[in-house]
Amino acid sequence: MEQRINFQEKGAGAMKTLFSIGAYLKKSPLDQKLQVLVEYRVSQINGCAYCLDMHSKDAMEHGEDAKRLFCVAAWRETPFFTDRERAALAWAEAVTACQVPDAIYTRVKEHFTEEELVDLTLVVSSINTWNRFNIAFSNPAAVGTYRAGQFG
Template sequence: MKQRVNFYEKGQNALKTLFNMGAYLKKSSLDQRLIELVDFRVSQINNCAYCLDMHSKDARAHGETEQRLYSISAWRETPYFTEKERAALAWAEAVTACEVPDEVYAQVKDHFTEEELVDLTLAISSINTWNRFNIAFPMPDAVGTYRVGQFG
């Protein structure tokens, strides 16, 4: 494979924008543990190894259990997730697939305010963007090296 651009070195302006979105989301009313669950699930869907490593570690640092992380791809069939988390995971999957049925919207509206729903959608868009950059410009040697809090 031909050497690809090192996004983390050459994409500083783009990175600032992505980090600013992350800083905004940390100040939002969304529970950080919920954001980590969504980030982990979307990264599974997108097959982003670096983000899976990062968000599994960050989720555990926020009190997430191994059992829930191991079963998140089957969240519909497990008793481990609250109705609010289920709504967020359904929303994350639908937004990531670019197909948002009315019933998924109705479900998520029952658990989030309008502002929270906008912020949740921004979180989903943000992790999808990170996934796509990490897949387009892979750094296989970096997978497994993330440390909790490494990026602020």
């Protein structure tokens, strides 16, 4: 498949809005390492190759262990994640599926303040949006070209 639209060029206004969300989240009280872990998991669910490449590199740059990245799709079955990370991953999966049961909300509220939970939901929503742009407009030639921290 070839690139359909260079959405970063043709949709500069829309992209500016998405980049401003990213700038806001960099100042969030949520740990950057956790944010990237959630972005990686959501990108796995959505099958976004460009974002998986990007967030695996960013995760490693933030000190993430490769073993954890290799196993994040099976986070429930591994001992590698904290209870807070497990709550965030469960929340990310539920929000991505647009099905958030009370049990997951109750669990995540045990580990995150209300402000953090709003920001975590914004992380999930934002990466879902990026995944959809990358998948809809496809640019397979770009996969593998990202450098850690390239977009700030």
